[in-house]
Amino acid sequence: MIRRLSQARERGIPEATVARLPLYLRALNGMAERSLATVSSEDLAVAAGVNSAKLRKDLSHLGSYGTRGVGYDVEYLIYQISRELGLTQDWAVAIVGVGNLGRALANYGGFVSRGFRVAALLDADPEVVGDHIAGLNVEHIDGLEAVIKRRGVSIVVLATPAAAAQQVADRVIAVGVTSILNFAPVVLTVPEGVDIRKVDLSIELQILAFHEQRKTDRMTGGPAMAEEWPEAVDL
Amino acid sequence: MIRRLSQARERGIPEATVARLPLYLRALNGMAERSLATVSSEDLAVAAGVNSAKLRKDLSHLGSYGTRGVGYDVEYLIYQISRELGLTQDWAVAIVGVGNLGRALANYGGFVSRGFRVAALLDADPEVVGDHIAGLNVEHIDGLEAVIKRRGVSIVVLATPAAAAQQVADRVIAVGVTSILNFAPVVLTVPEGVDIRKVDLSIELQILAFHEQRKTDRMTGGPAMAEEWPEAVDL
DNA sequence: TAGATTGTTAATCGATTAACAATC
DNA sequence: TAGATTGTTAATCGATTAACAATC
Helix, strand or coil, X not given: CHHHHHHXXXXXXXXXXXXXXXXXXXXXXXXXXXXXXXXXXXXXXXXXXXXXXXXXXXXXXXXXXXXXXXXXXXXXXXXXXXXXXXXXXXXXXXXXXXCHHHHHHHHCHHHHHCXXXXXXXXXXCCCCCCCEECCEEEEEHHHHHHHHHHHCEEEEEECCCHHHHHHHHHHHHHCCCCEEEECCCCCCCCCCCCEEEECCHHHHHHHHHHHHHHHHHHHHCCCXXXXXXXXXXXX | XXXXXXXXXXXCCCHHHHHHHHHHHHHHHHHHHCCCCEEXXXXXXXXXXXXXXXXXXXXXXXXXXXXXCCEEEHHHHHHHHHHHHCCCCCEEEEEECCCHHHHHHHHXXXXXXXXXXXXXXXXXXXXXXXXEECCEEEEEHHHHHXXXXXXXXXXXXXXXXXXXXHHHHHHHHHCXXXXXXXXXXXXXXXXXXXXXXXXXXXXXXXXXXXXXHHHHHHHHCCCCHHHCCCHXXXX
């Protein structure tokens, strides 16, 4: 039994599964608030917006935490998923770039709620340095390395202009940061072993536009032939 | 030839490919700015951060737009990808919820740059209604349906509190909106045919934390055994 | 023609899903 | 025991990748 658990741990959890664990966690927290003691894979799957076979498969990568015929203990599963995600410890986060987006992130409640603590806000603009946002003092980017080391920052959020992002990334990586959440619309070049996650608002919109266009096409019977490129060019 | 192009079009483009087209587009725009006339799949792949076989496979779903031995014409490929994504037309976007995040989105330059136009900002808070943000007047949420119809809004961005998101979604769907970009940390329930994309800051952080923990574990030789759940429970 | 590079094939890999034996 | 529900199997599906024939 221990053997199987350890194997699952060692083999690693599929990326697709990792990306869904936070969804399950959120759904479970909602259930805990409503004082539900146990939940079936079917109910939890509906709450998280996935199919129940996938949910059970995902959870099976963590271990056998359910009871056949009964379901999953809500609190226990919350604990196991939290632990797997590393949320039972406290992560110090620095937000670099305190423009509109940086401010929004600093004030975002969901950050603090689950193991994350905004430990620093940094900006290059003297106009912004010294502002108080979400109970924090905005510091000058010159102190970036010192702040990261002194406060044990392990995750950096980049909310800088595109032009500054790579340079800031290089600096934080140089002092040992290996986890970056990038909001700047650039492809960052980083050494192996550094994890980058990217949130790109304009890309999300473009993907929506693609599907929206498809729907419109379908209603009007496809794109007009005049819009097609001349055949010779396609050849 | 036309046959093959049409088939590719009709069969649909894989979701994974659609999600990468905006990356290629951004890389190509950078090259156009630097006045590059043609680009090889290898160079474009590097700029977009993918492998070149994947890039060629992705582009092959759109048609045969390259020249063997030469590469791709930058401007021509920009045009083809833009058209495929539906960016050659203008999309009116409404942002609902003008808190920190809504403001950040309204001011986000990348929105406007590529075929998207913020056509309305709406909020429920009388304190916020009437504010001028990014050249727009914040309107009261009561006028939501009228604004959407009158201005031809086809994409709605939800930046409301979690508690309000479903209700706003229901209202915009009722007046025909089928594309929603959701920043609120809730799973929305929507009818078939409505496309939801979700951006969740806290989930991105949790995924980073998972990997960060793994790295730390590796350095310390795995999680301490004391942290494991008692064996009987695992059984 | 020789060199370069695409577009496609086919192998591989990973994710999803339905179905059901195990078992509470 | 009968009913419920997990955890796992195996089939299927879709995405990735290396390799290379086609062809500029």
